[in-house]
Amino acid sequence: MSPLQRLFGYAAAYRGQVVIASLYSALNKLFDILPEVLIGVAVDVVVNQKASFLARAGIIDPKEQLILLAVLTVLIWVFESLFEYLYELKWRNLAQNLQHDMRMEAYRHVQKLELAYFERNRTGNLLSILNEDINQMERFLNGGANDIIQVFVGSLMVGAVFFFVTSHLAFLAMLPIPFILYGAFWFQGRLAPRYTAMREAAGSLATQLNNNISGIATVKAYTAEDFEATHIERGSNDYRLRNSEAIKWSAAITPVIRMGILTGFTVTLLYGGFMALNGEIGVGSYSVLVYLTQRLLWPLTRLAEMTDLYQRSMASIERVMNLLQTPIAIPYEGKHVNASEVKGELQFDHVSFAYHADRAPAINSINLKIAAGDTVAFVGSTGGGKSTLIKLLLRFYEPQHGHIKLDGINIDEINLQDLRRAIGYVAQDTFLADATVMENIAYGMHDVPMEKIIEAAKAAEAHDFITSLPQGYHTQVGERGMKLSGGQRQRLALARAILKNPPVLILDEATSAVDNETEAAIQRSLDKLVVGRTSLIIAHRLSTVRHAHMIHVLDNGSIVESGTHEALLAKNGNYAALWRLQTGERPSE
Numbered sequence: 001m002s003p004l005q006r007l008f009g010y011a012a013a014y015r016g017q018v019v020i021a022s023l024y025s026a027l028n029k030l031f032d033i034l035p036e037v038l039i040g041v042a043v044d045v046v047v048n049q050k051a052s053f054l055a056r057a058g059i060i061d062p063k064e065q066l067i068l069l070a071v072l073t074v075l076i077w078v079f080e081s082l083f084e085y086l087y088e089l090k091w092r093n094l095a096q097n098l099q100h101d102m103r104m105e106a107y108r109h110v111q112k113l114e115l116a117y118f119e120r121n122r123t124g125n126l127l128s129i130l131n132e133d134i135n136q137m138e139r140f141l142n143g144g145a146n147d148i149i150q151v152f153v154g155s156l157m158v159g160a161v162f163f164f165v166t167s168h169l170a171f172l173a174m175l176p177i178p179f180i181l182y183g184a185f186w187f188q189g190r191l192a193p194r195y196t197a198m199r200e201a202a203g204s205l206a207t208q209l210n211n212n213i214s215g216i217a218t219v220k221a222y223t224a225e226d227f228e229a230t231h232i233e234r235g236s237n238d239y240r241l242r243n244s245e246a247i248k249w250s251a252a253i254t255p256v257i258r259m260g261i262l263t264g265f266t267v268t269l270l271y272g273g274f275m276a277l278n279g280e281i282g283v284g285s286y287s288v289l290v291y292l293t294q295r296l297l298w299p300l301t302r303l304a305e306m307t308d309l310y311q312r313s314m315a316s317i318e319r320v321m322n323l324l325q326t327p328i329a330i331p332y333e334g335k336h337v338n339a340s341e342v343k344g345e346l347q348f349d350h351v352s353f354a355y356h357a358d359r360a361p362a363i364n365s366i367n368l369k370i371a372a373g374d375t376v377a378f379v380g381s382t383g384g385g386k387s388t389l390i391k392l393l394l395r396f397y398e399p400q401h402g403h404i405k406l407d408g409i410n411i412d413e414i415n416l417q418d419l420r421r422a423i424g425y426v427a428q429d430t431f432l433a434d435a436t437v438m439e440n441i442a443y444g445m446h447d448v449p450m451e452k453i454i455e456a457a458k459a460a461e462a463h464d465f466i467t468s469l470p471q472g473y474h475t476q477v478g479e480r481g482m483k484l485s486g487g488q489r490q491r492l493a494l495a496r497a498i499l500k501n502p503p504v505l506i507l508d509e510a511t512s513a514v515d516n517e518t519e520a521a522i523q524r525s526l527d528k529l530v531v532g533r534t535s536l537i538i539a540h541r542l543s544t545v546r547h548a549h550m551i552h553v554l555d556n557g558s559i560v561e562s563g564t565h566e567a568l569l570a571k572n573g574n575y576a577a578l579w580r581l582q583t584g585e586r587p588s589e
Contacts, residue, residue: 003314006321007137010102017094024087025149031436032150033157035073042069043287046217055102087146090467095141096404103134115396116355123209129323132202133316140313148305176260177342183260188252194246199237208235227576250311325469330392330395334415339422342503343372343407344534346393351402353392362388362392363399365559372407372503375535376552377545384554386538390506393536394423407503424502438473441495450497457530460495461521491521498529505535542579551575 048430049062058063081323107130118126155177161166212219212228219228268289276286348368354361363385370376378386391397391403395416404411412421432440441456442448452471457463465488469475477483477492484492497505507526523544529535539545546565553561553574568575 003317003321005333007317010321010324011098014094017090021087021094021146022149024083024090025146026153027519028080028083028087029150029153030157031076031083033154033161037161038073038076039287039516040068042066047554060589062587092142093147095138099134100143102137102320103130103533106130106134106320109324109326109328112328112332113326114398115391116329117326121201121356122207124205124210125203127210128199128203128206129316129319132206133199133319134311136316137320140309142355144306144309144313148310151306173436174263180257180260183253183256187249187256190249191246191311193232194249195311196240196318198239198242198246199315199319201235201242204234205239207234208232230486246311305472330398330416332416332563334418335409336415337409337418337422339418339503341420343373344503345405345407346370346504346534346536347408348389349403349405351392351399351404351444353387353388353397353399353401355388361400361557363392365402366557366559368552369560370536370550372534372535373532374549375530375537375547376550377537377539377548378552378554379539379542379545379575380554380560383556387556388555389554390508390536390538392424393506394425396421423504424497424500425496426490426493426505426507430486430493432477432484432489432492434476434478436471436474437469437492441499443496445500448499451565453495456495456499457492459498460525462491462495465491491525494525494529498525503533505530505533507535507537507539509538509540542575542582553578 006035008015017159047064052061055062057067059068065114104538110126151267208231214215225587263582271288272281272286275281281289346369351363351366352361353363365491366385366389379388380386388397392399393411398412406419406422407416437455438450450473454463456468466473466475475483477489526544527547530537537548541563545551548565550558550562551565551568553568555574561568561571563571563575563577569579
């Protein structure tokens, strides 16, 4: 199915508006062509006067004939202007509405894709599709669709006039048209893959720019400006070369079409002139044919621009449609549960997961049961599988083997959003929206009273620093919270979890980015927060989890030790070795 067919299939709800806009375009072209016909009639009146076409129609006086032509000219120009306004209004509004709907549907679809999709695809390429590609589709509907309709309608109308006046000349004048169209489509076929390659290069360049700007502090700290500029230059040059390949072909279309137009116009000028000299057609008819030949053939020069715009748009539409049709690996549908009714009992039953089929599993046959309300910690060296276990619980990924249950129900049977509403998540890399402090604390929640937000901030020991900000709770935190320190961002994330009041809480290195004083403050909040809810804590600082009901030590995707802090120290195993490493204690004789 062609990209245009896919677009029409997607825009089924707009078909009525497309029909109306197309009608306005056709009527505008009708009134646009009529002045040329009136010129021929006016020449006929001046030359033949009482023997003119209008005289034979019943208007004898040449002056009255000219007055009638003047009135008709005014009406025709008024209607032409009216329908130009209407089709501009209709096509542009249609383009804006379809652009908005398509961008929102594509964005919502992207949000539902699993994390593995984002690991396989570059962020910049996705941004290019959601922004530039959809804008390119809008540009096509703004002007290209109208141009195509008007060239088609204009050709039909002019051809009809030609055949009415003289079929012989009509055939000769229109003979170049099939060759012009064939040439346009021939060029189009060669432009399509080049524009696709150009859009891919644009996506790669956007990825590099996005990555460098996001990490600008690191770039500056390592004085890597020239190094990164070289990377951008390479990507920009690749985009330039891809564009140049397309330009070579698109620039050749207009000269080729002009040669076809020259042939048709010359035939009309000479052959039609001979017919007028021989008395086979009148001077007025000859004038009409000369004007209409230009009116018929000259718009075909815009085929170059239309073909160029069409191919750019089709390449973009293809990418957008492919994104929309990307299958959702982790479905959202399932049994609805109310977060307030969730107890929080968790069970991992022979759970195994590997990020890649040809690599060792990140989680290897984990069997674990966590009672509702317990605080459980996961510790171990980097790469042991701690964070992966949490991602499986949140269904960022699906385990290849085994099941995870919440209150005895397999989590893949629970509605995905209901599952995540029952879980509070404080990540190591805190995400803050480019919004106010208040909006970030109430993130994902609706109609939260200000009193509740302040209460959550106080519980997270964030209220004091918030009130010291320029606009307090209404202060904008900047993109990704760049205006705040790491500890401040972490406390806002903690306040967000406190406000959510979930039955299951996940803390993934929640105090890793803060100093000792801030860690102590956050730890006091955590000690209150975990009471009465199932809490899963991932930590490298063992001092933050020593009071957990159970501590599990993970290594290479497996649980190698389990117990309380005191019991694990008594075992003198992996946990005890980590504890001595962090506290500086020497092993006892």
